Amino acid sequence: MSILFAILFYAATAILVFGLAYRIRKYIKTPAPLKIPTTPAPTSRSGVAFRMIKEITIFESLFKSSKWTWLFGWLFHFGLLLVLLRHLRYFTEPVWWWVELIQPFGKYASIVMLVGLGGLLVRRIFVDRVRYISAPSDYLMLLLIIGIGATGVLMTFVTHTDIVTLKSYLLGLMVFEIRTMPTDIVLIIHLALVILLMAIFPISKLLHAPGVFFSPTRNQVDNPREQRHIAPWAVKLESK
């Protein structure tokens, strides 16, 4: 079991890293030939940075459009962020001080995250417009993350795994040493689902995470009159 999971972990990490790198490289290499920021838009790079920070921290656009989706989406994402940061304790020795600091918050954030996910799932099922646009994968993605969250919550609050052995196993993986992994079923499910999530990340809608940074309607400076903006393929068109 320890060896199987080690292989899966390495494979999933490789898929995640290289898959995302490939995708991001494609976004970088594909030109944005025209200035298309959704206006009113910032007129400077620092303004764009501020707009982007607002998008990824408080989900500004989503807040404008749907308060419920915003609420559940925000609870989920920021619960997830805290949970992920808390998980750093299993990969560091000694544990960084600020990871220690957020430990209690991180524990309860897992519940907040589940509440958000639950809300999103309920919306997807019961709002006719959202149901109409949902493919099976849209439900499965939510269920997958709910599965990860629920097993995590179980281990945090109900049936603890052998965390010392687990941490030793994870630290071992980081230096390419395969040690023994605890084998309780909840942990196995938790880790298997995480591995699955990592593997499908670069080929699924989870690409919204890098995508938001490359969205021309949000990341372009509104200065087309001041600065000529032209794509390489358009230059070729001109010389014809």
Add this chain to the structure above:
Amino acid sequence: MAAAEFETPELREYPIIPKLQKGTMAHSKPFVAKEQFQTPLGYPGELVDNWKQVAIDKMGELTEKYRSLQVFLDSCVKCGACTDKCHYYLGTTDPKNMPVARQDLFRKVYRRYYTLAGKLVPKLVGAEDLTEEVLDDWYTYFHQCSQCRRCSVYCPYGIDTAEISMAAREVMDAVGKGQKYCNEIIGKAQTLGNNLGLPEPALIDTLEGLEEDIEDETGVQVKMPLDVKGAEVLLITPSADFFAEPHIDGLIGYAKVFHEAGISWTMSSYASEAANFGMFIGSYENMQKLALRIRKAAIDLGVKRIVFGECGHAWRVAYSFLNTLAGPFDFLDSNYPVPQHICEVTHGLIQEGKIKLDKSENDHMTLTYHDSCNVARASRMGDTAGGQFTIPRDIIKACCNNFYDMPEYSIKEGTYCCGGGGGLLTDDLIELRVKGAMPRMQALKHVTENNGVTHMAAICAICKSQFSKVFPYYDFTMDQIVSVHQLVSNAIVLTGQNDGKSDEEDSTDAEQAA
């Protein structure tokens, strides 16, 4: 094809999100372009035999040329934030008019042929083969998007359905299934210089007539110059300004402003069109051809500035794309932005006190202002973000005493499209146009009932034509839509004008006791 009977949507006191009803607009399709309109733009005259392959290849090509398309196709999480934002959805209740559902018509094919998951497990991820039914759906529903960008404001990733509908239209053109209205117009503008196909003599005739009208009314000789070399300003305005109501009153307004400010100006018979329908079909090449006519006219006439008249999508192409498509404009006076909007010019002159306005001339109206979608969400005026909202309003308020904004959700960046933008302003889509206007009509009704608003001002040729057409369906009258520069025209005090100016005006104009 006879126009089908349809019901005008009911206007409610407060907006609601309607329940979806499948297929209510499945029958709505514009006329397909015949060979004569396709060939000049470089597209096949009819559906090519291997259209599926051509379409799939074109789709791939476009994802490599446009980062927007690539990122938008990948990033949607189906959160549903956009689902109640499109005026066509609100007016028709057809679920395929929800922005994300419209995008998915294209995205499902992209997924099938260009993503691993779509190739392996299409059913699971909502991927679908390109079939005749899908192409048919594309033709139907990508001609129910006015590329107004309202959805892009509300999308957490800024996904703009306009980009997808432009790409879809480009793919359809490439396989020989273009739209008659747009492609015929682009052909005319590329050969004759304007969308209406008005030849130079007709333009001269019209402009002379207008000069006479202004002189009769005011006693002042205000010129409408055409092809005057060495003028300071080249005015590029939508050709609807030459003949349609209320557009023409706006044109008279621009002329009076230039006259009173002492700015020499001219229009061009070679580039007598501001609107650039190349954008509607997503064609960089065709859009560029039209833009280059403006550059050539500016060079040939030796002007120092380029100013655009009131037109929405045209201002997007002018403000956001002209420098890219036809720049650099280093031969023009660098003290002025290139191009400038007529509202920026007028606003500047008002602030400098170079033109005088008598607000009471517009006392017979209580006004509101319709932010045109592409001015609001795809361009700017002035130096600061949001100038496109304040500058036109400042002008209106300087020209009249009675102004009220419509409800906040329906103006500025949240403005509703008039229902006729993006290449849909054609009679074969009248049902769509009437239904798509519903959200704007509802907001207008609100201020007519609560604030006594009698007229709505706009700065877009399409908006003006669309509203004059659809107003009667909602119990408004055609003349309740006015040009912003029509208000300027009414209010401006020309040096040496007749004292008895108002005596010669229409009897409908309420008058101040002098």
